[in-house]
Amino acid sequence: MTGFIPMPDLDAIDRKILALLQSDSRLTMQELADKVGLSVSPCHRRVKLLEERGVITRYIATVDQKALGLHVSVFISIKLARQKEEDLNRFARAISKWDEVLECYLMTGNRDYLLRVVAADLSSYEAFLKNKLTRLDGIASIESSFALSQVKYSIALPV
Amino acid sequence: MTGFIPMPDLDAIDRKILALLQSDSRLTMQELADKVGLSVSPCHRRVKLLEERGVITRYIATVDQKALGLHVSVFISIKLARQKEEDLNRFARAISKWDEVLECYLMTGNRDYLLRVVAADLSSYEAFLKNKLTRLDGIASIESSFALSQVKYSIALPV
DNA sequence: GGCAGTATTGGGATATTTTACCAATGAAAG
DNA sequence: CTTTCATTGGTAAAATATCCCAATACTGCC
Structure with a gap:
């Protein structure tokens, strides 16, 4: 375990920074500082602290699903034969390897897992089912x- | 409508660029160029073209859900009384305003919509239901x- | 094979942006 | 009022993005 990083509560400015960077991480420090009402230096230091504390986890580019020809989005409900930790872990490891699976949740209720999967078309989705999922x-x-x-797709968590 | 932007097929280098930027958009042009086997200039031009064509849609920071205290994730299945376009649009507009709703899909089958909602705890989720969703x-x-x-959460589409 | 036309690449100069340092400001406690 | 601590703001240096132009590779065609 690395050093302990103190995590004081996020104040209003921190939250504003997070909201802004969640919608556009290409803002310059100057633009960001202006929008939150600080000068560049303290704004920069706050951003670095949010990164070090693990509040900001990464910076990424988002890509248009249609531009990649991924026209099919599917939600898959899965029930396992057994729910021992061993079985859950084995399932999680397999899922994690497959790029088609964007999200996977362990659920309450009568289904064990909910997956969101994307594919180019129905036949490639069928291939995913036949060659990967049903072989588990x-x-x-x-x-x-x-x-x-x-209808809506956002990565921005409410702050 | 603005000018038509020609969209030739993405080649192997474009796909590599997209894969890399989807996992880390803070790579410098130099680092990105090295990884895809180009020099800075053509790499930079390719990235700009991908942005102009709308393949790359935005650059964002991702934030840790737990660090924000959002401990509850819920999937909500919704059925509307009527499914006329007018009704669907009204629902979509309302959903889009609410920050708690991160994803919303119009679905096949016996449910009309599937929503993913986050909340700090069960009582604030209850507040979302009572004050917002059930009032529609x-x-x-x-x-x-x-x-x-x-179990898995990725924004990176397979390229 | 050779040739013209087109698209893509690479290097270098310049403008922007990030980053680190340090003095100044403001708030809290005694 | 004074001391202490945390945060801020300005400035300069380093890193990076961006633009321009010449060089290279590629394509279709003869």
Whole structure:
């Protein structure tokens, strides 16, 4: 374990910084500082602290799903035959390797997992099912629901 | 409508650029160029073209959900009383305003919408339901499923 | 094979931006 | 009022992005 990093509460300025960077991380320090009402130096230091504390986890580019030809989004509900930790871990490891799976949640209720999967078209989704998902051991049931359209998609957590 | 931007197929280098920037947009042009086997100039021009064509849509910072105290993730299945375009649009507009709703999909099958919502705790989720979601007109049914843990969460589309 | 036309690349100069340092300011406690 | 601590703001140096132009590779065509 590395050194302990103190985590005081985020104040209003920190939250504003997070909100802004969550919507556009290409703002210059000058622009960001202006928007939050600070000068460049303290603004820069706050951003660095948020990174060091692990509040800001990464900086990424987002890509248009249609531009990549990924026209199919599917939600898959999965039930395992057994729910021992060993089985859950094995499932999680397999899922994590597959790029088609963007999200996977362990759920309450009568389904164990909920997955969001993208594919170019129905046949490549079928290939994903046949060659990958259904070949996993210990799956009791799979149920696919297709998304007709993405009404909202945001990565920005409310601050 | 602005000028037409020609969209030739993405070649192997473009895809590599997209894969790299989807995982770390803070790479310098020099680092990115090295990794894709180009010098800075052509690499820079390719990135700019990907932005202009709308393949790269934005650059954002990602924030740790737990660090913000958002411990609850919920998937909500919603059925509307009617599914006329007018009703769908009204629902979509309302959803889009609420920061708690990170994702919303129009679905096939017996549910109209699937939402992913985050909240600090169960009581603030309850407040979201009572004060926002259930106050919308035209909703026939709401069904919440809670995520126990996030097994995988990725924004990086497969390229 | 050779040739013209087109698209892509690479290097270098310049403008922007990030980053580190240090003095100044403001708030809290005695 | 004074001391102490945390935060701020300005400035300069280093790193990076961006633009321009010549050189190279590629394509279609003869």
